[in-house]
Amino acid sequence: MAWLHTWVGLWFSWLLFAVFLTGSLAVFSEPITHWMTPEHQQAEALAAQKESVPVDRARRLELAVDYMARNHSGATMWEIWPVDRFHGNGLTAYWFDKSGEYADAELDPVTGAELDDHHEAEARATQGGTHFVDFHYTLHDAGLGLWIVAFASMAMLVALISGVVTHKRIFKDFFTFRARKGQRSWLDAHNAVAVLTLPFQFMIAYTGIVISSAILMPAPVAATYGADPQARGQFLAELSGEDRPARSGVAQAMPTLEPIVARGEQLIGQAARAIVINNPEDSSMRIGVYGWNEDSDEAHNISATTGMAEFSASGELLRLRPPGGVNGGAPSLTFQVMSSLHMVKFGGLAMKWLYFICGLAGAAMMGTGALLFMVKRRTKHGGEFGSATARVYRLIEGLNVAALAGLAIACIGYFWANRLLPVALENRALWELRCFFLIWALTLAHAWLCSPRRAWISQLALLSALCLLLPVLSLVTLGDHPVAQIARGDWESAGVELTAVAFGVLSAWAALLLWRRPASAPARRNPRSNAEAAA
Template sequence: MAWLHTWVGLWFSWLLFAVFLTGSLAVFSEPITHWMTPEHQEAEALAAQQESAPVDRARRFGLAVDYMSRNHAGAGMWEIWPVDRYHGNGLTAYWFDKNGMYADAELDPITGAELEDHHEAAGRATLGGSHFVDFHYTLHDAGLGLWIVAFASMAMLVALISGVVTHKRIFKDFFTFRSSKGQRSWLDGHNTAAVLTLPFQFMIAYTGIVISSATFMPAPIAANYGAGPQAVRQYLAELEGEESRPRSGIAQAVPALEPIVAHAERLIGQTARAIVIRDPEDSAMRIGVYGWNDDADTLRSISATTGMAEFSADGELLRLRPAGDVLGGAPSLTRQVMGDLHMAKFGGLAVQWLYFICGLAGAAMMGTGAVLFMVKRRGKHGNEFGAATARVYRLIEGLNVAALAGLAIACIGYLWANRLLPVALENRAAWELRCFFLVWALTLGHAWLCRPRHAWIVQLGLLSALCLLLPLLSFATLGDHPYAQIARGDWESAGVELSAIAFGVLSGWAALRLWRRPATAPSLRKSRANEEAAA
């Protein structure tokens, strides 16, 4: 068990540290996106003006249906968002394209014409906080990357179980931390971070695998439904209790949606968010009305489902789902709760901060484990790799620096790129992402070219400087700063910059402490002296 914990933990610790760090940032992906789109103030003011103005929702429904009928009559699903409370008062339509994937268009709410470049209309093009979301579970590759993270999650479960078996004094060690003791301190820190958040670590790894089970275990679905996105959608529809109703082949126009939507809102007690029409312009069409969740709804239930009412083309109620409930019984509820547990879609801001802190503790668990591995082997190793042992451990030292400090530098560098890249730059969002990976690659090269201790000091110092100077960068490029943000009630932007300052202070303290410490730790000298005396 000790061998399994050590080596499985080591080879996956760098990737899992990246998953936990970016996953922790992903908890606050919306505030990060808010900060990375500074033009949002003007857009939000315009949206507030539009929201205060009366909306002719019936007209918007008519415009959207006309657009879909002209341009996407063969699509098996139409989805209409008459008002988007998060991104302004626009009109948006979605459908399944010929490959079975989601496609969308933003429409002019006055004329119904499709708007061009609507995703960049509010300001600079950026992936925002979604970069951290995508990276933490797909590495920006929904195919191979998703599988790599899945194997790493399985390895994490193995490391957690073997770690519990290995550390017989795990709960006693939890209450013990000895500072300035070299290897002993790293082990205490590793044990404390692990035991403190052990239930969270098990939950987050397990649910991360379960929510993508349709991808990781495709054989049962393929055997019963066939292959492809359409087969998965059919499986999920039946899991959620949706009855399969084939098209009748009898053409029928989409009925007036406003009376149906108004009836649905009275039934579910929520404002309509989206109207989903399956098999449109067929007499067997079904019209589903989905509501908006308010903050109070997410506090009452772990399940984050919204209210839903589904009607036939004649206005007959087919299905009704109150907010927080699911259709399809225990299997569907289990799947829903697994996803909401992983993505912290309940409990409001308190749960988000809890997940953020526990996620950082998970990253600390991975980081201290990787450092502990090298601390134990600097003075003594078992010649595991023969003549190449020294080179392998030098490689691991470099990977430790780049995977831990280097990734953190790349994350803050991504925020710097958002402020420094020209707003009108072509493919700007892609360039922000390239800056992230370029900075990370440079930290890896630096870690291999320098002595490990020097590399740690330099990279932690650079991380501290970039974090502490982030508010000054915003002030220099935009004239904005945390005091002004707090004064106007923009706590999302202020939270990003104040959090950066906190991380800057912490990393600066670590760099200064390492710089002041002797190059050879007393504990290592003592252990070597004991070994020589014993020999």
């Protein structure tokens, strides 16, 4: 078990550290996106002005239905957001195009005319916080990347279980921390962060695998539904309780939507977010009224589903789903709860901060484990790789620096690229990603070109400087700063920059401690291991 914990933990620790660090940042993907699109301020000011004007929802619904009937009468689904909070209180329509892809159009809430892409202030192209979401579970590759992260998650479960078995005094050691004791201190730190967040680590690894189970474990689906390409779609439809009848071919006029929407709001106890019309302009038409999840709903329901009331074209109630409920029974509810647990779709801001801190603790667990491996072998090793042992350990030292400090530098460098790249740059969002990976690659090259001690000090100092100077960068490029952000109530932007400053202070402290500490002795072969090998 000790061997299993050591080597499985080591070879996957670098990837798992990246998954946990970017996953922790993904918890606040919306505030990060908000910060990375500073042009939002003008759009939000316009939205605030629009909110003061009473909304004639019935008129908006009529305009949207007229637009869809004129332009997309053959679509199998219409979706109308009469009051779109994400687009400045505007009117938005969605549909499935001929290729089955999701398409949308933003409409003028007064005339119903389609608005072009430039009716708002020109915003910089960026993936924002979505970059961290996609990277932490697919490595930006929904095929191979998803499988790699899944194998790493399974390795994490193996390392957690073998770690608990190996450390018989793990809970007792949690209350003991011996500072400045070299290997003992690293082991105490590793045990402390592991035990403190052990339930969270098990939960986050297990649910991460479960929510991708249809892809990772296709055999049961294929055995039950067949190997047809549409089989997985049928499985997911049944899992979610989707009940979409076939078109009858008998034309039927669209009913007036406002009375149906008002009744749906009363039944679910939520304001209407979206009206979904399956098989529009057909006698089999079904009209679903979906609600908005408010903060109170997120505080009380682990499942992130909103309320839903579905009606026939005549206004007859067909299905009703309360907020937090599901239509597919226990399997669907289980899957939804697993998804909400992993993606922290409940509990509000306090729960997001708890996940953020626990995620960072998980990253610290991976990082201290990788460092502990080298600390144990820095003064002696058993010649595990023969004559290449020293070179292998030098390679691991470099990977440690780049995987831990280097990734953090790449993350903050991604923020710097957002401010420094020209707004009108072609493929700008792609260039931000290129900057992220280029910076990460440069930290790896630096870690192998310098001695490990110098690489750690240099990269921690650079990380500290980039984090501490992020508010200065915003001031120089935009004339914005945390004081002004707090004054206008923009806590999302202020939170991003103040959190960066906090990480900068911690990085500077770590670099200073390492700089003051004397260099370790070079690694030497363990005589006992030599004797055992000779025997």
